[in-house]
Amino acid sequence: MSWNARALDVLAAGEPTPLIDFPVRAPGIRLLLKDESAQPTGSLRHRHARALFRQAIADGLVTEGTTVVEATGGNAAVAQAWFARRLGLPYIVVMPGRHSPARARAVEELGGECRFVTPPLAIYDAARGIEGHFLDQFGRAGEHDLAEELFGQARPDWVVTGAGTGATSATLGRWIRAHDLSCRVVVADPENSAYFPGWTLDTPDYATGMPSRVEGIGRPRIEPGFRPDLVDLVVPVPDAASVAAARHIREITGLPVGASSGTALWAALELAERMRARGESGTVVSLIGDAAPRHLATCHDDTWAAERGLDVAPYREKLSVQ
Numbered sequence: 001m002s003w004n005a006r007a008l009d010v011l012a013a014g015e016p017t018p019l020i021d022f023p024v025r026a027p028g029i030r031l032l033l034k035d036e037s038a039q040p041t042g043s044l045r046h047r048h049a050r051a052l053f054r055q056a057i058a059d060g061l062v063t064e065g066t067t068v069v070e071a072t073g074g075n076a077a078v079a080q081a082w083f084a085r086r087l088g089l090p091y092i093v094v095m096p097g098r099h100s101p102a103r104a105r106a107v108e109e110l111g112g113e114c115r116f117v118t119p120p121l122a123i124y125d126a127a128r129g130i131e132g133h134f135l136d137q138f139g140r141a142g143e144h145d146l147a148e149e150l151f152g153q154a155r156p157d158w159v160v161t162g163a164g165t166g167a168t169s170a171t172l173g174r175w176i177r178a179h180d181l182s183c184r185v186v187v188a189d190p191e192n193s194a195y196f197p198g199w200t201l202d203t204p205d206y207a208t209g210m211p212s213r214v215e216g217i218g219r220p221r222i223e224p225g226f227r228p229d230l231v232d233l234v235v236p237v238p239d240a241a242s243v244a245a246a247r248h249i250r251e252i253t254g255l256p257v258g259a260s261s262g263t264a265l266w267a268a269l270e271l272a273e274r275m276r277a278r279g280e281s282g283t284v285v286s287l288i289g290d291a292a293p294r295h296l297a298t299c300h301d302d303t304w305a306a307e308r309g310l311d312v313a314p315y316r317e318k319l320s321v322q
């Protein structure tokens with residue numbers, strides 16, 4: 001078997017992630033959480049990584065022995081290092097900030113190398129300067145296999161996701177149109193992100209220039225992978241509401257999710273409330289992007305929230321009557 005054929009085997013779709021029934025006080029409305037923390041590397045970035053590797057191999061940009069490079073500080077590096085190890089490829093990630101053994105550990109344990117660069121925006125040029133193939137998860141954000149899997153498991157009327165690269169909402173929107181489904185795609189957007197104002201004002205080059213405080217979603221500009229025409233609704237979510245909703249998910253499921261899962265849940269609950277008020281019934285799916293013990297020291301921690309001026313209490317109160 002050739003290296004490419006073996007590689008495509010390694011990159012075949014994995015086990016479906018579960019759907020968790022989530023309590024919602026709205027008769028006739030079912031809320032399901034699609035739990036991407038069940039991926040082998042613990043996050044939705046697992047699907048992105050698989051899609052990026054498949055595309056790079058299909059385009060002849062990665063083959064046996066190619067060094068694979070990325071620029072990111074987040075979950076993408078762990079997912080990519082996991083696939084690189086299985087494909088027997090060297091992997092280098094450029095992360096923003098000062099050298100941190102704690103942040104490098106997960107990638108190094110998978111045989112990858114971390115290089116740290118300041119200022120944060122220099123990571124992209126640094127990655128381009130490394131000999132090898134720059135996966136470029138924002139520049140090449142391609143569709144992945146979430147929609148095919150999800151619509152094989154359920155027939156939701158609405159799916160709620162965050163947007164980082166934009167690939168997940170584009171994947172869902174394209175699948176729904178290609179298969180003529182009646183489901184609608186909602187993007188839940190945190191503070192400082194360009195997606196809500198850019199989509200609302202129909203301004204594809206909208207930029208806020210400010211980083212999102214919700215890891216993994218919300219961008220200072222509209223990224224090339226975001227397809228406003230494939231999104232039915234964008235809901236702005238206050239960061240304190242994202243934090244309160246992430247804690248709510250943990251209380252009910254036990255999963256220490258990141259704030260981005262809270263952003264999606266908050267928008268899903270607002271949607272359920274609107275459906276209830278209009279007398280509608282149906283199924284809403286909301287994404288859990290990841291879950292990890294490290295989130296216990298961030299969005300699940302009161303000191304962390306207070307240091308950022310996030311007043312979670314009013315949102316917690318609202319959730320307690322949901």
Ligand SMILES: Cc1ncc(COP(=O)(O)O)c(C=O)c1O
Nearest residue numbers: 162163164165166168216260289
């Ligand atoms: C809840 C949630 N939705 C969506 C995403 C990713 O969105 P995209 O496919 O736009 O990068 C993430 C993070 O990876 C997430 O945590």
